[in-house]
Amino acid sequence: MQVVATAGHVDHGKSTLVRALTGMEPDRLEEERRRGLTIELGYAWTTLPSGERVAFVDVPGHERFLGTMLAGVGPVPAVMFVVAADEGWMPQSEEHLVALETLGVRLGLLVVTRADLADPAPAMKQARARLAESGLGQVEALAVSGRTGQGLGELREALDRLVAALPAPDPEAPVRLWIDRVFSVHGSGTVVTGTLPAGRIEVGDELALDGEPMRVRAMESLKEPVTSVTGVARVALNLRGRVAPERGHALVAPGGWTFTDLVDVRLTRARDADDFLPQRLTAHIGSAAVGCVVRPLGGNTARLRLSRPLPLHLGDVLLLRDPGRDPRHRDPRHRDPRHRDPGHRDPGHAIRVLAGASVLDVRPPELRRRGAARERAAGLETASPDAASLLRAHRLLRSEELAAMGCAPSGRPVCGEWHADPGYWSSLGERLPEVVRRYAAEHPLEPGMPLEIARHELDLPDRRLVTALVRPPSTVADGRIVSGPSGLPPPVARAVQRLAAELSAHPFLAPEAVRLAELGLGPRELAAAVRAGALLRIADGIVLLPGTDVRAAALLARLPQPFTVSQARTALKTSRRVAVPLLEHLDRKGITERVDDAHRRCRSLSPGQTGYMVG
Incomplete structure (x- = not known):
C-alpha cells in the first residue's frame, strides 16, 4: 500500500475527486457534508489498475484549518495537488505548496478539476509553472471532472506511475x-x-x-x-x-527515538517569507503542533525550545508556522478570492508557513559562555544528520544513544558500547600519559594513578574508557594506572631492585632498618612497595621478597615434624628476629600450625608421619 495526500485551495474539488476515485465518502463529519467543506482529515482508498492499493488523506483547504492540513500531509510521501479549472491558482494553493515544499515532499501529481466547467489549459499552465519553481518540479498533470468522470481512467494510471516511483520504506525501521x-x-x-x-x-x-x-x-x-x-x-x-x-x-518503538524539547536546527526559509522569524512560533511534525521559542544562533541555524517533548531523529523536518498571522484580517477587497483575477497573487494574503527546520541535534549542549552561540552556529553550519557529525559535537556516545538519535553507529566502538569522535579519542590518548606523569610527580610513593581520578581529570563518563586508553609501557592493575611492571615510581623501583640483589644469596635474612634506609627504602617507600606487591611485609620493619614465605614453607616441610623455632631458623639460615615473625606469618596463612608452646608442624603433613601425637 501507498498513501497519498490531497492539497489545494478550499472548494477546489479535492473531496469530490477522492470520492470519484474510490467510491467512498472522505468527509466524515455531518457538518462537513452539510457545509460542503472538509474540516477534519478524511480517508478513502482504492485499488489501482496494477493491483496496488492506494489510500488518500483528504485534507481541508480552508485557511483556518492549515494545522489540520499539515497533520495529514506530514507523514505522507506524495501529494495529489488539486487546482480548479474555473478558478486557477488561489491563496491556499500557494500556502499548501509552500508547506509541501518546506516539508520536503518531492513527488506528486497535478490534477486540474472541473474540466467540464472551464477550459483547464490556463489553470494547468499557471499551476505547472508555480509547481516547477518548487521542490515538486515538473510533475505529471491531468485534467479531470469528478462530476462527469472525465479523465479519471488516466488519473488512475498516473497514480500507478506515481506509486511505483515512491521509495520503498524500510520494514526494519523503528516505528x-x-x-x-x-x-x-x-x-x-x-x-x-x-x-x-x-x-x-x-x-x-x-x-x-x-x-x-x-x-x-x-x-x-x-x-x-x-x-x-x-x-x-x-x-x-x-x-x-x-x-x-x-x-x-x-x-x-521503545528506545528507537529521542524524546526531546530542545533541538538545534538548520532553517530553510519558505518562499516569500520574511527574513525575520518571530520568537514564538508553532512547530509542526507529523500530526503534532507544538509551540516553540526560536533562538537564532547565527547564519541559518537556530535552537528551538518546544512546549513539550517530541520523539525525533536527526534529519526530521519541523515546519515553522506563525499562528499570529491571520489572513482573514487582510484588506477587505481581498477577502473573497472568488472576486478577483485567478492569476493575481493576493497581496493581503500573509503566508503563515515561514520556514522548515531540519533537525541537526536532538541533545544540544548548553550555551553558557559568551560567544557560545556563535561557536555552536559555526559547528552546525557544516553538520549533517549522521553519526560522524553527532560525535564531533558530543565526542562520546553509546550505541543505544546513536540509534535513538536516528544514526546507525559508524565503525567499531572504542570500548564496550561507546563510540568516539576519532580526533577527540586521539587527543585523549595523548593527554593520558601526561596526566599520569603529573599525578606520579605529585604522589611519588603511590603505586599508580587511580582510574577514577584519571576519569575525572579527562572528564570521561565511564571508567572503562580510561582503561581503553592505557598503552604500554603503562598497564592497569588493582584499579590503578601503573608505569612499568612493578607499578612503582622509578626511585622506589630501583631501591627494590638493589634489595632484591642483596637477598638473592640469603633470601630469609631481612635487612635491618638502617640498611633499608641506606638502600632508599624509608617507611613511606616501603609502604608504597608493599602496596604495589613488590615487597612482602611479615612484621613492622621486616620485609622480604614476594613468594619468600612459600619458599620457606617448602624448606620447613623437609624438617622432621614437629619442629622448633631454632630448627626453623637454622634451616632458613636467618636470625631469630626474622624467624619468629615469619613463622607467625605462616601460621596466619594456615601453612603451619602450633603443636605446643615449643613446636610447630606444616599442615600438609599428618601427625602419624613423625610418630608425634598431638593432644
Whole structure:
C-alpha cells in the first residue's frame, strides 16, 4: 500500500475527486457534508489498475484549518495537488505548496478539476509553472471532472506511475506512528489511527506513548483486520495502557527515538517569507503542533525550545508556522478570492508557513559562555544528520544513544558500547600519559594513578574508557594506572631492585632498618612497595621478597615434624628476629600450625608421619 495526500485551495474539488476515485465518502463529519467543506482529515482508498492499493488523506483547504492540513500531509510521501479549472491558482494553493515544499515532499501529481466547467489549459499552465519553481518540479498533470468522470481512467494510471516511483520504506525501521484520530469502540476500548511511514507493527507489540507502554490488542488496515502491517500504511490500533492517547502524540518503538524539547536546527526559509522569524512560533511534525521559542544562533541555524517533548531523529523536518498571522484580517477587497483575477497573487494574503527546520541535534549542549552561540552556529553550519557529525559535537556516545538519535553507529566502538569522535579519542590518548606523569610527580610513593581520578581529570563518563586508553609501557592493575611492571615510581623501583640483589644469596635474612634506609627504602617507600606487591611485609620493619614465605614453607616441610623455632631458623639460615615473625606469618596463612608452646608442624603433613601425637 501507498498513501497519498490531497492539497489545494478550499472548494477546489479535492473531496469530490477522492470520492470519484474510490467510491467512498472522505468527509466524515455531518457538518462537513452539510457545509460542503472538509474540516477534519478524511480517508478513502482504492485499488489501482496494477493491483496496488492506494489510500488518500483528504485534507481541508480552508485557511483556518492549515494545522489540520499539515497533520495529514506530514507523514505522507506524495501529494495529489488539486487546482480548479474555473478558478486557477488561489491563496491556499500557494500556502499548501509552500508547506509541501518546506516539508520536503518531492513527488506528486497535478490534477486540474472541473474540466467540464472551464477550459483547464490556463489553470494547468499557471499551476505547472508555480509547481516547477518548487521542490515538486515538473510533475505529471491531468485534467479531470469528478462530476462527469472525465479523465479519471488516466488519473488512475498516473497514480500507478506515481506509486511505483515512491521509495520503498524500510520494514526494519523503528516505528513512529503519529496519531491523527482517537475514538472509542464499544466493547474494544481506545482506538487510534495514523499513517505508518516505515517499520512494522504486529498485534501484541508493546509501543511507547509519552514514555508509557501501550499494548497493541488488535489492528486494522483499510478496515480489514490484520495481525501485522508494514509501512507505508493507514492503520487503526486498538490499544491497552494507562495513558489516554491524544491527537498529535506518537506511538514509537521503545528506545528507537529521542524524546526531546530542545533541538538545534538548520532553517530553510519558505518562499516569500520574511527574513525575520518571530520568537514564538508553532512547530509542526507529523500530526503534532507544538509551540516553540526560536533562538537564532547565527547564519541559518537556530535552537528551538518546544512546549513539550517530541520523539525525533536527526534529519526530521519541523515546519515553522506563525499562528499570529491571520489572513482573514487582510484588506477587505481581498477577502473573497472568488472576486478577483485567478492569476493575481493576493497581496493581503500573509503566508503563515515561514520556514522548515531540519533537525541537526536532538541533545544540544548548553550555551553558557559568551560567544557560545556563535561557536555552536559555526559547528552546525557544516553538520549533517549522521553519526560522524553527532560525535564531533558530543565526542562520546553509546550505541543505544546513536540509534535513538536516528544514526546507525559508524565503525567499531572504542570500548564496550561507546563510540568516539576519532580526533577527540586521539587527543585523549595523548593527554593520558601526561596526566599520569603529573599525578606520579605529585604522589611519588603511590603505586599508580587511580582510574577514577584519571576519569575525572579527562572528564570521561565511564571508567572503562580510561582503561581503553592505557598503552604500554603503562598497564592497569588493582584499579590503578601503573608505569612499568612493578607499578612503582622509578626511585622506589630501583631501591627494590638493589634489595632484591642483596637477598638473592640469603633470601630469609631481612635487612635491618638502617640498611633499608641506606638502600632508599624509608617507611613511606616501603609502604608504597608493599602496596604495589613488590615487597612482602611479615612484621613492622621486616620485609622480604614476594613468594619468600612459600619458599620457606617448602624448606620447613623437609624438617622432621614437629619442629622448633631454632630448627626453623637454622634451616632458613636467618636470625631469630626474622624467624619468629615469619613463622607467625605462616601460621596466619594456615601453612603451619602450633603443636605446643615449643613446636610447630606444616599442615600438609599428618601427625602419624613423625610418630608425634598431638593432644
